[in-house]
Amino acid sequence: xxxxxxxxxxxPIYEQLYEQIILSIAKGTLTSGDSLPxxxxxxxxxxxxxxxxxxxxxxxxxxGYLLIDRRKGALVSKLPITPKTEYHDHFLDELQxxxxxxxLMGMKEDDFIAACKNYFNHYKGEL
Amino acid sequence: xxxxxxxxxxxPIYEQLYEQIILSIAKGTLTSGDSLPxxxxxxxxxxxxxxxxxxxxxxxxxxGYLLIDRRKGALVSKLPITPKTEYHDHFLDELQxxxxxxxLMGMKEDDFIAACKNYFNHYKGEL
DNA sequence: TATTTGTTATACAACAAATATAACAGGTAA
DNA sequence: TTACCTGTTATATTTGTTGTATAACAAATA
Numbered sequence: 001x002x003x004x005x006x007x008x009x010x011x012p013i014y015e016q017l018y019e020q021i022i023l024s025i026a027k028g029t030l031t032s033g034d035s036l037p038x039x040x041x042x043x044x045x046x047x048x049x050x051x052x053x054x055x056x057x058x059x060x061x062x063x064g065y066l067l068i069d070r071r072k073g074a075l076v077s078k079l080p081i082t083p084k085t086e087y088h089d090h091f092l093d094e095l096q097x098x099x100x101x102x103x104l105m106g107m108k109e110d111d112f113i114a115a116c117k118n119y120f121n122h123y124k125g126e127l
Numbered sequence: 128x129x130x131x132x133x134x135x136x137x138x139p140i141y142e143q144l145y146e147q148i149i150l151s152i153a154k155g156t157l158t159s160g161d162s163l164p165x166x167x168x169x170x171x172x173x174x175x176x177x178x179x180x181x182x183x184x185x186x187x188x189x190x191g192y193l194l195i196d197r198r199k200g201a202l203v204s205k206l207p208i209t210p211k212t213e214y215h216d217h218f219l220d221e222l223q224x225x226x227x228x229x230x231l232m233g234m235k236e237d238d239f240i241a242a243c244k245n246y247f248n249h250y251k252g253e254l
Numbered sequence: 255t256a257t258t259t260g261t262t263a264t265a266c267a268a269c270a271a272a273t274a275t276a277a278c279a280g281g282t283a284a
Numbered sequence: 285t286t287a288c289c290t291g292t293t294a295t296a297t298t299t300g301t302t303g304t305a306t307a308a309c310a311a312a313t314a
Contacts, residue, residue: 115219
């Protein structure tokens with residue numbers, strides 16, 4: 001498991017870990033059914049406390065990205081996930097804010113869409 | 128100034144304020160050169176401390192959305208803003224994470240782009 | 255001079271983030 | 285059974301963030 005943390009970032013550790021796991025799933029480095037390292041293993045591997053890893057795993061579980069099996073540990077869910085409406089609304093709020101920012105930075109609609117397509121090309125074909 | 132705060136949200140007050148000001152500028156409710164309420168005025172108006180408003184104004188200043196003039200107070204910057212590369216990189220990171228999430232939620236590229244276009248339609252013609 | 259700006263400083267309370275230990279409960283395998 | 289591996293729970297501590305409360309300061313205005 002390749003995780004890179006910036007301990008000087010203003011972004012919390014559990015959030016950095018959260019984001020990197022989501023990106024790994026989207027890119028196909030992790031796929032449905034794959035098991036993640038045990039909380040103690042990953043914690044030691046990247047030099048943080050086991051509770052911090054556990055917190056990340058539980059958020060990912062609540063949002064539908066992971067299943068936590070007492071026997072096997074944390075597993076990547078069957079994709080696509082089916083998020084709660086609350087989570088989906090939050091997702092749209094974030095998207096609205098990002099589009100607003102891009103507009104104020106002078107990006108045209110086409111520029112923004114081109115950037116999106118660029119990212120989507122890294123996700124093609126999995127799930 | 129129409130601001131709606133949720134004091135039960137897990138999102139900090141200064142961040143809620145930050146987001147609503149950005150959306151107001153993007154939608155044209157606030158435009159280049161407009162002055163925002165004085166920190167004390169807005170703080171009293173929405174029932175929070177002046178330092179919380181001041182924190183928001185300063186973040187918006189650092190990111191380029193506002194100019195803070197000692198005589199006139201806080202003004203909306205000339206648009207479009209020209210963000211620091213650091214801020215632009217952060218913007219792209221957020222966009223990447225959002226596209227990844229949408230992919231894992233089963234959204235197709237076209238669905239995502241349709242949602243983006245929908246937001247951009249509210250921004251047309253200003254700046 | 256009095257008022258209005260943002261700014262700075264200090265203190266305090268409440269909360270979140272992260273760590274440190276320890277112990278517990280369920281499942282697996284020697 | 286015993287030992288070991290999961291995640292889980294509980295408690296305590298440290299540190300940083302958030303938000304409030306007061307007070308004072310400097311610059312510009314009227």
